[in-house]
Amino acid sequence: MYTQGLDIPKGDKSIPVEQGDSPEAVRFQARIDADEKIEPKDWMPEGYRKTLIRQISQHAHSEVIGMQPEGNWITRAPTLRRKAILMAKVQDEGGHGLYLYSAAETLGVSRDELVDQLLDGSAKYSSIFNYPTLTWADIGAIGWLVDGAAIMNQIPLCRCSYGPYARAMIRICKEESFHQRQGYELMLSLSRGTAEQKAMMQDAFDRWWWPALMMFGPHDTKGGAEGMKSQHSEQSMKWRIKRVSNDELRQKFVDVTVPQAEYLGLKVPDPYLKWNAATSHYDFGPIDWDEFKNVLAGNGPCNKKRLKVRREAHERGAWVREAAMAYAAKKAKRQAA
Amino acid sequence: MSRKEWPLYEVFIRSRNGLNHMHVGSVHAPDPKMALENARDAYTRRGEGVSIWVVESNAIAASDPGEKASLFEPLAEKVYRHPTFYDIPDEVKNI
Numbered sequence: 001m002y003t004q005g006l007d008i009p010k011g012d013k014s015i016p017v018e019q020g021d022s023p024e025a026v027r028f029q030a031r032i033d034a035d036e037k038i039e040p041k042d043w044m045p046e047g048y049r050k051t052l053i054r055q056i057s058q059h060a061h062s063e064v065i066g067m068q069p070e071g072n073w074i075t076r077a078p079t080l081r082r083k084a085i086l087m088a089k090v091q092d093e094g095g096h097g098l099y100l101y102s103a104a105e106t107l108g109v110s111r112d113e114l115v116d117q118l119l120d121g122s123a124k125y126s127s128i129f130n131y132p133t134l135t136w137a138d139i140g141a142i143g144w145l146v147d148g149a150a151i152m153n154q155i156p157l158c159r160c161s162y163g164p165y166a167r168a169m170i171r172i173c174k175e176e177s178f179h180q181r182q183g184y185e186l187m188l189s190l191s192r193g194t195a196e197q198k199a200m201m202q203d204a205f206d207r208w209w210w211p212a213l214m215m216f217g218p219h220d221t222k223g224g225a226e227g228m229k230s231q232h233s234e235q236s237m238k239w240r241i242k243r244v245s246n247d248e249l250r251q252k253f254v255d256v257t258v259p260q261a262e263y264l265g266l267k268v269p270d271p272y273l274k275w276n277a278a279t280s281h282y283d284f285g286p287i288d289w290d291e292f293k294n295v296l297a298g299n300g301p302c303n304k305k306r307l308k309v310r311r312e313a314h315e316r317g318a319w320v321r322e323a324a325m326a327y328a329a330k331k332a333k334r335q336a337a
Numbered sequence: 338m339s340r341k342e343w344p345l346y347e348v349f350i351r352s353r354n355g356l357n358h359m360h361v362g363s364v365h366a367p368d369p370k371m372a373l374e375n376a377r378d379a380y381t382r383r384g385e386g387v388s389i390w391v392v393e394s395n396a397i398a399a400s401d402p403g404e405k406a407s408l409f410e411p412l413a414e415k416v417y418r419h420p421t422f423y424d425i426p427d428e429v430k431n432i
Binding site: 039041043088095098099102103105110111112164168171175321322325327331 | 342368
């Protein structure tokens, strides 16, 4: 998931999209066109390397920040079963962050550089984690909708041209299915509960539906009327980093999720939503891209808090990292003596 | 605050006895013992392995993809190393 921030805005010149026509560049594109995987030490255009570093690290940061909205419900989970499940899920998010940092590091960037970019605010992470988790039903909504959208987005990434990223995504996708199912099951138990529990479920759904649709990023097949479509997106397709358009993935998500919502007795908060027999898809209303841009720009309900918590955790861990290094150095010295 | 990054370790996992250890990714750790523990937490949360190897990434010598031709192509020419290179009449069995 979590890769929408990578839709690099128009006018951003920090990543070159031209790869030139040197013999290496021509050979590189031929390998991509033949669906060969690119591995860490292979020749690659600078733009390919930079695009991947940005995308994979944003993805990693999203996983790490994504531990917060759910983590703050661990102590308030209603049963031991739910608490154990939630802890396992949050631990998975941390693990996914680690797989992805590991993949990014194969491109010649250090972990510290990436962490610094997150902490100083220069790196983006998915806008979805800047929304608050107000009730227990939000935990169900996140698992079902946010992880559901993530799976939709991540499955094509398993076929990404860069080997280490593709392999990390395969590992992640295997684990995401548990995340989505536990969320839906949580919603299912609320749907069989009291009127208040049902109302809580509908409220959570109302608040997460649109942000979940925004997770797929700006329109890229409808002419880019919002002015957010960029040539980077086309180049990412050509390099097979990105393999399916944002709009196709979003449509697929709506098509599979609406029947699941109906099963729970939920009403989709979109007056324009209706089945279109001619296209065999659901039509849905316009997305509020101003809200999306605003949250991505740092003005969402929780942006400041998320970064603050992350920075504090990093600073509080500093003495542990230093002590462990000092201990390892001392032990090595003793062994040498 | 000092900014010395923990060394990088490559992680190899044997998914079950009878199979080779396979490279799965990397972890940062101050020493091999913690590298093993971190690898256990990061890469085997669902019974993915029965054995883990970690080795400091700096200790790995790797071939250069640019030298792929000079390293591996001479072997492709030695077709007589493959059993199918030899014509044996159909009447001859069990060979």
